[in-house]
Amino acid sequence: MKEFDAIGLTNLSDDELKAEFLTIRGKIHANKRKNEATKDLEIYYCYITREMERRSTLSLVQNIQ
Numbered sequence: 001m002k003e004f005d006a007i008g009l010t011n012l013s014d015d016e017l018k019a020e021f022l023t024i025r026g027k028i029h030a031n032k033r034k035n036e037a038t039k040d041l042e043i044y045y046c047y048i049t050r051e052m053e054r055r056s057t058l059s060l061v062q063n064i065q
Helices: 006-011 014-033 039-064
Strands: none
């Protein structure tokens, strides 16, 4: 699995970011069901979520102006 760094996440399209979010979320759930480690996936999930929130906030600010 290719993981993107913070800059790499900013370069993804909205659709690619959403797909990455869903993929990682699914892997976290699968690993938890198998009692496997999820810490690294959860950290990456936080980076993805932060980028999604940043885009959402940026979109709201642009719509106000």
